[in-house]
Amino acid sequence: MKITRATIITARSSSSRYPNKILENIAKKVKSIDILIKRSQKIGLPIILATSNNKEDDKLCNYIKKKYQIIIFRGSKKDKIKRWFECFKKYQIIKACMIDGDDICFDYNIYKKNIIKDGLVGCNKRIITGIFTNIIGFEALKKIYKASRNYKDTEMIEPFIKKSKIKKTFIKINNLFLNKKIRLTFDYKEDLLLLKKLFTIFKITEKTENFVNYLIKYKKISSINFFREQSWKNNQLKKINLIK
Numbered sequence: 001m002k003i004t005r006a007t008i009i010t011a012r013s014s015s016s017r018y019p020n021k022i023l024e025n026i027a028k029k030v031k032s033i034d035i036l037i038k039r040s041q042k043i044g045l046p047i048i049l050a051t052s053n054n055k056e057d058d059k060l061c062n063y064i065k066k067k068y069q070i071i072i073f074r075g076s077k078k079d080k081i082k083r084w085f086e087c088f089k090k091y092q093i094i095k096a097c098m099i100d101g102d103d104i105c106f107d108y109n110i111y112k113k114n115i116i117k118d119g120l121v122g123c124n125k126r127i128i129t130g131i132f133t134n135i136i137g138f139e140a141l142k143k144i145y146k147a148s149r150n151y152k153d154t155e156m157i158e159p160f161i162k163k164s165k166i167k168k169t170f171i172k173i174n175n176l177f178l179n180k181k182i183r184l185t186f187d188y189k190e191d192l193l194l195l196k197k198l199f200t201i202f203k204i205t206e207k208t209e210n211f212v213n214y215l216i217k218y219k220k221i222s223s224i225n226f227f228r229e230q231s232w233k234n235n236q237l238k239k240i241n242l243i244k
Contacts, residue, residue, distance in 0.1 A: 001091055001092075002091065002092040003046050003048075003071075003091040003092065003093050004093065004094050005045050005094065005095050005096065006046045006048050006096045007040045007043050007045045007046070007111070008047075008050050008087065008093075008096045008098055008099065009037070009040060009049050009050065009101060010080060010084070010099065011033065011036070011050075011051055011100075012056075012057050012060070013057050013059065017188055018187060018188060018189065018191075018192070021101075021186055021187075021192075023060060023063065024192060027199040027200065027204065030199070031063075032186065033060065033064065034067075035104045035204045036101065037068055037070065038204050038205055039204070040099055042112075043097055043108050043115070044112065045096075046070075046071065047068075047070040047071070048071040048091070049061075049073065050073045050075065050084060051072065052074060052075065052083070053077070054077050061074070073090065073091075078152055079154050080154050080157070081141075081145055081154040081157060081160060082145065082148075082154065084098075084136070084141060084145075085142070085145040088138050088141055093138060095115065095118070095137045096135070098134040098136055100132065102130070102185045103130045103184070103185050103186075105131065105195075105198070105208055106133070106208065107131055107133070107177075107207075107208035109207065110133050113171075115135060117135065117169055119139070119140050119167070119168075119169055120134075120136055120140040120144075120167075120169065121135035121136075121170075122134055122135075122170060124178060127173055127178060128177050128182050128183070128184055128212065129183050129184065129185050129229060129232065130185035130186075131177050140164075143166055144160050144164045147163035148160040176209055176213070177208075177209075179212065181222065181226060182215045183222075184208075185232070187228070187232055188225065188231070190225035190227075191228065193225065194221065194222070194224045194225045202214075
C-alpha cells in the first residue's frame with residue numbers, strides 16, 4: 001500500500017512517569033488515544049498508529065481495531081527512529097506529520113499549513129510544551145536513521161538530528177504559543193488533572209489557541225501542572241546526555 005503523505009501517531013503503553021497513559025480516560029468515555037485520533041483527522045491525511053510490537057501494546061491495538069479504521073504499524077519498542085523508518089518504507093511514505101502520544105492538545109492547523117514543506121520541519125524551541133510540531137520527509141529520515149544506528153534507544157530524536165547534520169526548516173508560530181508558563185503535555189498526574197479540566201470545558205477537537213487563551217486568562221488552572229515543567233526538562237536532558 002502506497003500512502004505518500006500521512007499523519008503518524010507515535011504511542012506505546014509503557015512510560016516510566018505515567019504507565020498506560022495512552023489509554024487513560026480524559027473525558028467521559030474518551031481516552032488519550034481517542035483525542036489524538038480525532039484531532040489527527042482534522043489534518044486530513046491517512047492516520048497511522050506507530051506503536052511497539054511488545055505484548056504490552058496488544059491492548060492498545062485491540063482498542064484501536066474495534067473503534068477506528070486506521071493503520072496500525074508495530075515495531076521496535078525503544079528504537080523509535082527505526083520504527084518510523086520501517087513504517088515509512090512499508091507504506092512508501094514520502095512525508096508525514098509526526099504526532100507524539102503525549103501531546104494530545106497539538107495544533108492540527110499548524111500541520112495543515114506546513115505539510116507542503118519539504119525536508120525536516122520543526123518549531124521554535126520556546127513553544128509551549130505539548131505543541132511541538134514535526135514534519136519529516138523520508139529523505140531526511142533516512143539520514144537521521146543512519147546517524148542513530150549505534151544506539152538502541154532513540155526516543156530523543158534531537159541528538160540524532162544534530163548528528164545527521166540536517167538543516168531544519170523552522171515554521172512560523174503564533175506568538176501566543178511562545179508562552180512558557182503553560183504546559184499542555186501528558187507525563188504526570190498533574191498534567192492529567194489539567195487536561196481533564198480542559199476537556200470538560202472544550203470539545204476534543206477544539207482549536208489549540210483556545211486552550212492557550214483560557215489558560216492565560218485563568219492562571220490558577222495553568223498552575224495545576226506547570227511546576228512539573230522543570231522535572232520534565234531535567235528528564236529530557238538526562239536522556240540527551242546518554243547520547244554521546
